[in-house]
Structure formats: C-alpha cells, structure tokens
Amino acid sequence: MKILDGKQVRQADAYTIAQEPISPLALMERAAHAFVHWYINQFVQTRPVAIFCGQGNNGGDGLAIARILSQRSYSIQVYLVAHTSNPSDDYRANLDRLQGHHRPILLSSEADIPELSDQVIIIDALLGSGLNRPADGLLAVTIDKINHCDNKKVAVDIASGLFMDRLNAPSDAIVKPDYTVSFQFPKLPFLLPHSAAYAGEWHVVDIGLAKDFIAHCDTPYELTDYESAERLKKPRAKYAHKGTFGHALIIAGSYGKVGAAVLAAKACLRAGVGLLTLHIPKCAYEIVQVSVPEAMASIDVKKKINTLLPELQGYTAVGIGPGLGQHTGTLQMLQQLLSLATCPLVIDADALNLLSENKELFGLIPRKSILTPHPKEFERLAGPGRSDLDRLHKGREFAQKHGVIICLKGAHTAVIDDCGRVYFNTTGNPGMATGGTGDVLTGVITALLAQGYSPVAAARLGVYAHGQAGDAAIKKTGMAGLTASDVAEHLRLD
Ligand SMILES: NC(=O)C1=CN([C@@H]2O[C@H](COP(=O)(O)OP(=O)(O)OC[C@H]3O[C@@H](n4cnc5c(N)ncnc54)[C@H](O)[C@@H]3O)[C@@H](O)[C@H]2O)[C@@H](O)CC1
Ligand SMILES: [K+]
The missing domain is CATH 3.40.1190.20 (Ribokinase)
Incomplete structure (x- = not known):
C-alpha cells in the first residue's frame, strides 16, 4: 500500500471526482460510511458519541458521520468549533443534512467545552489533512481538553493538529487518539516513532479513490502489508x-x-x-x-x-x-x-x-x-x-x-x-x-x-x-x- 503526501491525496481526490464521476459531497458520504462501518464493529450502540467538528471537509465528515450514526440509533452530540470565515461547501451541505436529526452545539469559549461522562466516545473531526498552521485559540484549547479526558478517542482521517507532511513543534496542540481511521492511505507521521502517539492504533478504510491514479502515483513511501x-x-x-x-x-x-x-x-x-x-x-x-x-x-x-x-x-x-x-x-x-x-x-x-x-x-x-x-x-x-x-x-x-x-x-x-x-x-x-x-x-x-x-x-x-x-x-x-x-x-x- 502506497503512502501519498497531502498534495497527491488531493489530486487523487480530484481525479476520482472527475473520472468516476462522483460529486465531492457523495465522496464525503462514502468516506463517512466507511468510517461508520469501522466504528460500529468497534463500539456498541449504548456508548454515547461526542463528535467535535471543525468547518473544513474533516468537519464535514464528522457531520455526515453524526447523521449516519444517529440513523443507526447511536446517541450523538455534535460540538462545532468555528475557526474560519470560509467553511467548506461540503461542511455546509452536511450541516444542512443534519438538521432534523440533531441540533449541534456551537462552542464559543472554553467555558462551553463540555465535561463528558466516561462512557462517551469522542470522535475528532476538528481538522484533517488541510491543516496549514498549528492549531491555536479555541481549537487548541478544545484539543487540550479532549486530551485531558480519559474517554476513548477516534480521529477521523488524521488527528486534529497533526501535520501530514511536515514536523510538528513539540508545543503544538494535537489530539492524541486511541484510534485513527484514515481514508484510503496511511499517513507518514503514523509510521515515525515520535509522532506515532498521535495516530494510536490506526486503520485504513477504502473510500474508492481511483486505483489507476494511485497505481501511477510516484511516492518514495510504501507499506509492506499482508498483500505485498x-x-x-x-x-x-x-x-x-x-x-x-x-x-x-x-x-x-x-x-x-x-x-x-x-x-x-x-x-x-x-x-x-x-x-x-x-x-x-x-x-x-x-x-x-x-x-x-x-x-x-x-x-x-x-x-x-x-x-x-x-x-x-x-x-x-x-x-x-x-x-x-x-x-x-x-x-x-x-x-x-x-x-x-x-x-x-x-x-x-x-x-x-x-x-x-x-x-x-x-x-x-x-x-x-x-x-x-x-x-x-x-x-x-x-x-x-x-x-x-x-x-x-x-x-x-x-x-x-x-x-x-x-x-x-x-x-x-x-x-x-x-x-x-x-x-x-x-x-x-x-x-x-x-x-x-x-x-x-x-x-x-x-x-x-x-x-x-x-x-x-x-x-x-x-x-x-x-x-x-x-x-x-x-x-x-x-x-x-x-x-x-x-x-x-x-x-x-x-
Ligand atoms: N482524502 C480524500 O480524498 C477525502 C478527504 N476527506 C476529508 O477532507 C479532509 C481534508 O479537508 P480540508 O482540506 O477541508 O481540510 P480540513 O478539514 O483540515 O480543514 C481545512 C480548513 O481549516 C483551515 N485551517 C487549517 N489549519 C487551521 C488551523 N490550524 N486553525 C484554524 N483553521 C485552520 C483551512 O484554512 C481550511 O479552511 C480530510 O482530512 C478528510 O477528512 C473526505 O471528506 C472525503 C475524501
Ligand atoms: K481529525
């Protein structure tokens, strides 16, 4: 299995959208279903779920996951952190789709961040592979609070705050998940000793990105997995x-x-x-x-x-x-x-x-x-x-x-x-x-x-x-x- 960098993942995404063809929203839906498929094999319905969402596509995934879990009778609560004046289109679309199923809570300050009971599973969908600077402000505070609770934590695609292609500074706020469910590819930091703690036990789920594109992608990094x-x-x-x-x-x-x-x-x-x-x-x-x-x-x-x-x-x-x-x-x-x-x-x-x-x-x-x-x-x-x-x-x-x-x-x-x-x-x-x-x-x-x-x-x-x-x-x-x-x-x- 190949390990692609952020730019290549975005290219694979765009190629799949154009060639399959599939709309970006439908691809996000597919990713959310792949996540949920993994999740329901791991955690029973009786465990409530707290889903922390940012406003990029990672947050969009989180909202779609919330809706699908709710349809499967999981008890969910979504917490939103507003961190950009320009939320992604698919985030907005999934926020709309969630209406009628659930009312998210907007976190505006540290005081709004909830205390969670031990049974709650945290799903981290604050930031994904689009991270372009270290998390700060309310995002960093939320990440810190998440890290300080003993609840089981699952990162969507990649832990929020973890860079995909470059090193984090030791002081960066990064979610420390128990699990990461990564879309299509593992990410390089999962495999390096000092950042592995920010992946936890990682799993790769197939979201159907174009195989021909992946086959031709030139990357120095690959896994030796069972198939290879x-x-x-x-x-x-x-x-x-x-x-x-x-x-x-x-x-x-x-x-x-x-x-x-x-x-x-x-x-x-x-x-x-x-x-x-x-x-x-x-x-x-x-x-x-x-x-x-x-x-x-x-x-x-x-x-x-x-x-x-x-x-x-x-x-x-x-x-x-x-x-x-x-x-x-x-x-x-x-x-x-x-x-x-x-x-x-x-x-x-x-x-x-x-x-x-x-x-x-x-x-x-x-x-x-x-x-x-x-x-x-x-x-x-x-x-x-x-x-x-x-x-x-x-x-x-x-x-x-x-x-x-x-x-x-x-x-x-x-x-x-x-x-x-x-x-x-x-x-x-x-x-x-x-x-x-x-x-x-x-x-x-x-x-x-x-x-x-x-x-x-x-x-x-x-x-x-x-x-x-x-x-x-x-x-x-x-x-x-x-x-x-x-x-x-x-x-x-x-
Ligand atoms: N790999 C794929 O092909 C797919 C990816 N999807 C999801 O899309 C994600 C990537 O989406 P995006 O590119 O929207 O990235 P993010 O969801 O990470 O969000 C990027 C947004 O956050 C802002 N941002 C970045 N760093 C920030 C910081 N430190 N503080 C505050 N704001 C910050 C950016 O300016 C941008 O507005 C993936 O991680 C994955 O979850 C899926 O939806 C489906 C398909
Ligand atoms: K995340």
Missing part, C-alpha cells in the same frame, strides 16, 4: 531438493556471545534455507553442534573470536555480525569479506559497528548488501538525525550513495532500497524490543537471500515475517515474556 508480503513470496517447488534453497554462511559469535550465533542460525533454518554453515570461534563448537544440529560448523583458528574468513565458494548468501565482537582480527576478516564476496551480504550488529569505526571501508561494501542497524547503530554509521524524518532522509541518502539496502529497525522497521524507496513494515509488537531479536532477523534475511530472493524482497519479506513471528509468539508468551528464541520458533515463511 504475499506477493513477494515464492512458492516452494514440489521437486525441490536442499540445493534448491541455497547455502547460507553466517559468521557470528564470540566468547560470551555464542547465543547470538545460535539464534541467527535457528532463524535461518526456520526461514527455509537449504543448507547452513556457521563460522564460529573454537569455543562455540560444542554449543552450536548441540543446539543447532542442522547447521554445519566452520571453525575459526581462534578460540574466542572470528578472524579467518572461510573459503566463500558455494555460498549463495553471507550474513555477518551477530555477537561478533569488535577485535582487530575480526575487522580484518570483515574487510576481506567485503573485498572478496561475490554473493549478497547481510551486515548486522558488531559488523556495522566495525564499519562505523572504519568508515574508509564503506567503499568496499558490495552493492545491494543489506545493512540492518537499529537507530543507535544507524547514527554511528550515518550521523545523528535531528528528527525521525531527518533520520529517514539520511537513510535514503546513505542507501543511494553506497548502493545498499538499509533495514532501519524500529516499531515500523523501514526497509530503504538503493533508489531511496522506503517500505515500512506493518508487523511486530513492543515485546520484540528484547535482546537477540536482531540476530533472528539477520538469520531470516540471510536465508531468503540464499534462496535467491532479490535483496529488497529478502529485506522486506524478512522483516515482515520476523514481525509476524513475534505477533504469533505473544499469543503464548505475552509481550513481556517474549524472547528472541520464541520469535525464531514461530517463524513461518509459507
């Missing part, structure tokens, strides 16, 4: 043998961090690789043979660290980094790998830290290698970002400059390809913020690369499947109890 992940998957052929699914090499582990190698290996196997060899220091030999009997071991000359690059011939992908340590001998091995590798690489954890400490090696990274930094590792690689958006821009620049794919890990891990396209992941949960899950991810992506997936597909599908495994695992373990081993065990690629 399914499209990326390659079926396993009936007459396949283990050679069909590649031979992965994972270079991992050091004294005290052998677990990282084991986790990466288990995940690699669960992600369907044909054969796996682990290159490990001597101290890891028994541990690996016992805990991952399916993997072959390539033993380093050193007892506690990896220093000697094995012969690379025959491997279809190499993953390096989990639990590796940052010794000089290991650095030389990494340098050799970067110079000699002819198959795609996954570079993670200490291998990334070694690169950050030795930036002159950047030029050696084979094109289309996959780098999997968490935000701190990314900062070490590419410098600090002033904001989430800035970090994303830095990631796009870095990926294009060095011809690599970056998995910038986080709640919505961003896979950034070497053309600067960003694919946000949609699976996973906060339980996965625990040691070892990164090692599991390296194993999964290495397995997919080894099986012949393109680097971008391997990164997107790997990140998606990794999050999906975490989501499946918490059904048994709960979030707090989730371990990286649980994630590895619950991986399912078909």
Whole structure:
C-alpha cells in the first residue's frame, strides 16, 4: 500500500471526482460510511458519541458521520468549533443534512467545552489533512481538553493538529487518539516513532479513490502489508531438493556471545534455507553442534573470536555480525569479506559497528548488501538525525550513495532500497524490543537471500515475517515474556 503526501491525496481526490464521476459531497458520504462501518464493529450502540467538528471537509465528515450514526440509533452530540470565515461547501451541505436529526452545539469559549461522562466516545473531526498552521485559540484549547479526558478517542482521517507532511513543534496542540481511521492511505507521521502517539492504533478504510491514479502515483513511501508480503513470496517447488534453497554462511559469535550465533542460525533454518554453515570461534563448537544440529560448523583458528574468513565458494548468501565482537582480527576478516564476496551480504550488529569505526571501508561494501542497524547503530554509521524524518532522509541518502539496502529497525522497521524507496513494515509488537531479536532477523534475511530472493524482497519479506513471528509468539508468551528464541520458533515463511 502506497503512502501519498497531502498534495497527491488531493489530486487523487480530484481525479476520482472527475473520472468516476462522483460529486465531492457523495465522496464525503462514502468516506463517512466507511468510517461508520469501522466504528460500529468497534463500539456498541449504548456508548454515547461526542463528535467535535471543525468547518473544513474533516468537519464535514464528522457531520455526515453524526447523521449516519444517529440513523443507526447511536446517541450523538455534535460540538462545532468555528475557526474560519470560509467553511467548506461540503461542511455546509452536511450541516444542512443534519438538521432534523440533531441540533449541534456551537462552542464559543472554553467555558462551553463540555465535561463528558466516561462512557462517551469522542470522535475528532476538528481538522484533517488541510491543516496549514498549528492549531491555536479555541481549537487548541478544545484539543487540550479532549486530551485531558480519559474517554476513548477516534480521529477521523488524521488527528486534529497533526501535520501530514511536515514536523510538528513539540508545543503544538494535537489530539492524541486511541484510534485513527484514515481514508484510503496511511499517513507518514503514523509510521515515525515520535509522532506515532498521535495516530494510536490506526486503520485504513477504502473510500474508492481511483486505483489507476494511485497505481501511477510516484511516492518514495510504501507499506509492506499482508498483500505485498504475499506477493513477494515464492512458492516452494514440489521437486525441490536442499540445493534448491541455497547455502547460507553466517559468521557470528564470540566468547560470551555464542547465543547470538545460535539464534541467527535457528532463524535461518526456520526461514527455509537449504543448507547452513556457521563460522564460529573454537569455543562455540560444542554449543552450536548441540543446539543447532542442522547447521554445519566452520571453525575459526581462534578460540574466542572470528578472524579467518572461510573459503566463500558455494555460498549463495553471507550474513555477518551477530555477537561478533569488535577485535582487530575480526575487522580484518570483515574487510576481506567485503573485498572478496561475490554473493549478497547481510551486515548486522558488531559488523556495522566495525564499519562505523572504519568508515574508509564503506567503499568496499558490495552493492545491494543489506545493512540492518537499529537507530543507535544507524547514527554511528550515518550521523545523528535531528528528527525521525531527518533520520529517514539520511537513510535514503546513505542507501543511494553506497548502493545498499538499509533495514532501519524500529516499531515500523523501514526497509530503504538503493533508489531511496522506503517500505515500512506493518508487523511486530513492543515485546520484540528484547535482546537477540536482531540476530533472528539477520538469520531470516540471510536465508531468503540464499534462496535467491532479490535483496529488497529478502529485506522486506524478512522483516515482515520476523514481525509476524513475534505477533504469533505473544499469543503464548505475552509481550513481556517474549524472547528472541520464541520469535525464531514461530517463524513461518509459507
Ligand atoms: N482524502 C480524500 O480524498 C477525502 C478527504 N476527506 C476529508 O477532507 C479532509 C481534508 O479537508 P480540508 O482540506 O477541508 O481540510 P480540513 O478539514 O483540515 O480543514 C481545512 C480548513 O481549516 C483551515 N485551517 C487549517 N489549519 C487551521 C488551523 N490550524 N486553525 C484554524 N483553521 C485552520 C483551512 O484554512 C481550511 O479552511 C480530510 O482530512 C478528510 O477528512 C473526505 O471528506 C472525503 C475524501
Ligand atoms: K481529525
């Protein structure tokens, strides 16, 4: 699913209106019905509804939603905030349509803002994607009051006060909803850590904007959702043998961090690789043979660290980094790998830290290698970002400059390809913020690369499947109890 900017959404809107054709008012009605369809599956009729409306089209949506909910026997009360001398036509039309069903209350000062009982659900339709400056005056006061009550809150399209395409200042008044029901597309701020709190749990509802227009819309931002992940998957052929699914090499582990190698290996196997060899220091030999009997071991000359690059011939992908340590001998091995590798690489954890400490090696990274930094590792690689958006821009620049794919890990891990396209992941949960899950991810992506997936597909599908495994695992373990081993065990690629 694509993520469009404000201008593109307005163009999609206008194109649909002209081409379908459909009147703007009928499109608003369709959006309101889509919202209500979601709403009635979520909240029972016995919960009263307070709908706060502005005077743009977002407010128009709110008025149409109020009418439709009232027709469905929900008890509603609309509160209007007058913030413009030029209310939108469709706002006016919906205000007219509401007459006879309901009498809205106009809020003229702070004193008019109601105290609501706990049972009331708040629908926020004050401002939508047309926000052109931070909310102030009575709008800001109303937003503040809404935020201070414990009632469940649902934002229509986007939380009032949240910019779609640019950063808000920390002091801006923005509704903090429990849910956002977004029309047709998610919005970029929903996916960025610092603004995600202003989206809550977000849902996208289809309002029938023209598919041909959307298909041709050029945007750097996209989601990896269920449909796109399914499209990326390659079926396993009936007459396949283990050679069909590649031979992965994972270079991992050091004294005290052998677990990282084991986790990466288990995940690699669960992600369907044909054969796996682990290159490990001597101290890891028994541990690996016992805990991952399916993997072959390539033993380093050193007892506690990896220093000697094995012969690379025959491997279809190499993953390096989990639990590796940052010794000089290991650095030389990494340098050799970067110079000699002819198959795609996954570079993670200490291998990334070694690169950050030795930036002159950047030029050696084979094109289309996959780098999997968490935000701190990314900062070490590419410098600090002033904001989430800035970090994303830095990631796009870095990926294009060095011809690599970056998995910038986080709640919505961003896979950034070497053309600067960003694919946000949609699976996973906060339980996965625990040691070892990164090692599991390296194993999964290495397995997919080894099986012949393109680097971008391997990164997107790997990140998606990794999050999906975490989501499946918490059904048994709960979030707090989730371990990286649980994630590895619950991986399912078909
Ligand atoms: N995406 C789509 O194709 C559709 C969008 N619809 C709705 O239309 C909305 C966008 O409508 P609009 O463009 O009218 O935008 P808004 O509803 O956000 O309102 C814009 C109006 O508010 C004023 N305004 C902006 N920022 C302000 C501020 N800080 N303080 C006071 N006034 C401010 C503007 O000058 C303008 O008059 C969407 O969010 C969505 O809810 C739906 O009706 C149907 C289809
Ligand atoms: K809103």
